Amino acid sequence: MSAQRxxxxxxxxxxxxxxxxxxxxxxxxxxxxxxxxxVFAGTTGICPGLMLYQKLGFK
Structure with a gap:
């Protein structure tokens, strides 16, 4: 498990x-x-909030 999860x-x-x-x-x-x-992000490793901010142009 990673530190981010x-x-x-x-x-x-x-x-x-x-x-x-x-x-x-x-x-x-x-x-x-x-x-x-x-909980979803910790379980799957896919963070919806992070994906949203990346699509908005933040790095």
């Missing part, structure tokens, strides 16, 4: 912990999307 898993775990501690009914639905994207 481990970083994705760590950030997803921290977000999930924050969602749990805040309460599932009080957090905005967008946090679930971000957490899901990070």
């Amino acid at each position: 481990m970083l994705f898993f760590t950030v997803a775990a921290l977000l999930a912990g924050g969602i749990f501690l805040s309460g599932y009914q009080t957090v905005h639905w967008l946090l679930y999307v971000v957490t899901g994207m990070l």
Whole structure:
């Protein structure tokens, strides 16, 4: 496992912990999307956010 994938898993775990501690009914639905994207990126190695920024011209 690469360091980048481990970083994705760590950030997803921290977000999930924050969602749990805040309460599932009080957090905005967008946090679930971000957490899901990070878990997907950690599992597959394909980061949708990184691909989007590369298509926008960032390096």
